[in-house]
Amino acid sequence: MESRPILKNKFYLYLTEFFAGVSVMAVELGASRLLAPFFSSSQIVWTIVIGTIMIAMALGNLWGGRTADKDPNPDRLYRRILIAAVWIAAIPLVGKYVILGISGLLIVTVNTNFLILAAFFSCMIVFVFPLFLLGTVTPTLVKCTVDSLDDSGKVVGRLGAYNTIGSILGTFLPTFVTIPAVGTSVTFLIFAGILLLIGLVYFLSSHTKKKLCALTAVLFLLAAVFGHAPGFAFWEKDLAYEGESVYNYLQVKEDDRRVLLSTNVLFGVQSVKMKEGGLTGMYYDYALAAPVMAGASEQSKLKILVLGNGTGTYAAQCARYFPNAELTGVEIDQKITDLAHEYFDLPEQQTVYTYDGRAFLQTVKDTYDVILVDAYQDITIPFQMSSVEFFALVRDHLTENGILVVNMNLRTGDEGSINACLTDTIAAVFGPVCTVDVKNSTNRLLFAGRDGDPIEMLEQNRRGVSDEALRSLLGKVAAGLTPCRPGTNVLTDDKAPVEMLGMRAINDLIRDELGHYKTLFREEGLAGFLASF
Numbered sequence: 001m002e003s004r005p006i007l008k009n010k011f012y013l014y015l016t017e018f019f020a021g022v023s024v025m026a027v028e029l030g031a032s033r034l035l036a037p038f039f040s041s042s043q044i045v046w047t048i049v050i051g052t053i054m055i056a057m058a059l060g061n062l063w064g065g066r067t068a069d070k071d072p073n074p075d076r077l078y079r080r081i082l083i084a085a086v087w088i089a090a091i092p093l094v095g096k097y098v099i100l101g102i103s104g105l106l107i108v109t110v111n112t113n114f115l116i117l118a119a120f121f122s123c124m125i126v127f128v129f130p131l132f133l134l135g136t137v138t139p140t141l142v143k144c145t146v147d148s149l150d151d152s153g154k155v156v157g158r159l160g161a162y163n164t165i166g167s168i169l170g171t172f173l174p175t176f177v178t179i180p181a182v183g184t185s186v187t188f189l190i191f192a193g194i195l196l197l198i199g200l201v202y203f204l205s206s207h208t209k210k211k212l213c214a215l216t217a218v219l220f221l222l223a224a225v226f227g228h229a230p231g232f233a234f235w236e237k238d239l240a241y242e243g244e245s246v247y248n249y250l251q252v253k254e255d256d257r258r259v260l261l262s263t264n265v266l267f268g269v270q271s272v273k274m275k276e277g278g279l280t281g282m283y284y285d286y287a288l289a290a291p292v293m294a295g296a297s298e299q300s301k302l303k304i305l306v307l308g309n310g311t312g313t314y315a316a317q318c319a320r321y322f323p324n325a326e327l328t329g330v331e332i333d334q335k336i337t338d339l340a341h342e343y344f345d346l347p348e349q350q351t352v353y354t355y356d357g358r359a360f361l362q363t364v365k366d367t368y369d370v371i372l373v374d375a376y377q378d379i380t381i382p383f384q385m386s387s388v389e390f391f392a393l394v395r396d397h398l399t400e401n402g403i404l405v406v407n408m409n410l411r412t413g414d415e416g417s418i419n420a421c422l423t424d425t426i427a428a429v430f431g432p433v434c435t436v437d438v439k440n441s442t443n444r445l446l447f448a449g450r451d452g453d454p455i456e457m458l459e460q461n462r463r464g465v466s467d468e469a470l471r472s473l474l475g476k477v478a479a480g481l482t483p484c485r486p487g488t489n490v491l492t493d494d495k496a497p498v499e500m501l502g503m504r505a506i507n508d509l510i511r512d513e514l515g516h517y518k519t520l521f522r523e524e525g526l527a528g529f530l531a532s533f
Contacts (some may be wrong), residue, residue, distance in 0.1 A: 006205040007074065011429040013141050014162050019194050020137040021166025022173075026191040027088060028053050029174040031127050033184040034091070037249035037264055038099050039119045040380045046501045048116065052123040053131055060135015067136070068143035078202045082216045084133040085195035089220045092185035093227030097127045138163060167203070175246065183244050189224050192289045196220050240343060245335030252343050259343050261311050261336070263377060263430070270377065271311035271336075273344045277320060279469055281408055283443040284314050286436060287372055288321060288470060289477045290405040290447060293457040294369040296322045297464045305397070306366040307357035307385070308328065308375030312341035312350055319347040321470055328368075329353070330360045358384050358393065367399045381498040387491050389412060391429040396449040402432075403428065403457070405445040418501035419444055420489055427486035436480040447481070455481050 241252035309329030327350035430448035
């Protein structure tokens with residue numbers, strides 16, 4: 001160690017500990033963002049990310065301590081830091097391909113726990129190795145910095161403080177600065193570049209390992225050049241927009257008929273604009289039954305609240321078919337609202353608040369004729385907007401003839417399923433509850449009246465609708481409405497296992513929708529599977 005002038009006062013070792021802490025947390029947060037467009041950002045995915053990273057760090061600590069006892073030469077540590085830097089820089093380039101490859105393999109080979117397995121193996125392959133290497137930093141630095149037992153506690157405490165302060169910085173910077181400003185890919189490159197610089201300065205200050213420094217620098221530059229260009233949906237050639245916000249991956253796609261917003265790389269549409277107007281063919285159309293139930297034609301002003309406004313698809317439909325509608329939207333993601341103005345012609349008569357849906361209801365005293373809860377995205381269901389306490393709050397904000405309509409994704413009908421639990425929870429607060437399945441989709445809409453039966457209210461009011469297309473659709477909705485018998489699976493603020501219930505629904509969908517391809521893969525192998533497309 002004496003042969004390295006940069007280590008004479010040990011400041012560089014503390015600096016290394018600090019930036020190792022920064023980078024570990026930055027990679028952890030980047031990992032969640034890399035996985036979210038494929039597997040959602042649910043608590044399940046976060047648990048897997050945190051768990052696998054802790055595994056990597058624990059193994060790194062063990063191995064790093066053992067190797068430091070055998071050979072405390074810091075050259076070995078800084079070589080590992082260079083390798084970790086290059087690996088992290090390469091994640092934006094290869095990570096999404098690894099995730100898609102693992103997902104494609106598992107989706108045709110497993111019947112249960114697809115989400116858990118795919119996210120776990122993706123984390124293990126993409127993130128464990130570089131974080132294992134970074135896990136060796138602390139035990140190695142302890143060996144290099146502690147000179148005697150007299151000051152060992154002080155030195156180890158100082159190293160821990162530097163690491164912790166770095167971790168704090170590495171927690172806030174990606175979330176509030178780098179990911180919103182430059183995206184996930186560049187965030188990986190920024191923190192990989194910091195690690196690379198730490199290693200390069202160490203070796204170049206003593207004019208050693210020049211070939212290693214040159215190689216890692218070249219590999220980093222290649223990863224930076226080729227890894228930043230393609231987006232998550234790299235197979236899409238003509239996206240109108242692809243980017244990220246604090247909360248979501250965002251993708252806007254446009255064709256001759258529609259403009260679509262998706263917050264998932266592989267599937268799902270969260271908002272749509274029909275260029276020629278008219279019905280969308282999606283659950284938004286079915287939800288138009290709610291204003292009719294509430295007696296839209298008999299009121300001078302119809303107050304509608306949308307919790308989970310997206311880009312305002314439902315608001316636009318309501319503005320088109322109910323000119324007397326006064327529209328209020330609540331959308332937690334300001335970036336989605338910005339896209340609504342830019343690409344989706346957000347209705348001028350709609351006011352949009354950037355807020356959590358439940359928190360908004362707790363701050364206002366207004367009542368509404370219709371409240372649409374459209375805040376559930378596949379498996380990502382905010383537990384605070386699925387509990388009996390939340391729906392009691394919703395009921396308090398409905399007028400006497402008010403209607404609640406809830407868009408429930410992941411249509412399932414089994415006892416104890418996510419939708420059955422939501423239905424039981426709402427039925428515990430409201431009177432009669434009914435549901436209708438949306439044709440050609442996995443969506444199911446639930447209607448609940450504050451004081452009346454939605455089926456009867458629709459039957460009484462739908463004949464007064466003048467628009468022929470809407471009247472025809474309402475007939476289909478009326479024919480499909482099914483009364484729900486209240487059950488005992490009530491979700492509460494204390495107990496609402498929505499992630500596990502959603503995962504079970506994902507498993508059911510994969511089994512039902514991809515059964516043919518799984519059978520083909522088992523019987524004819526990969527060649528037969530690929531030939532079917």
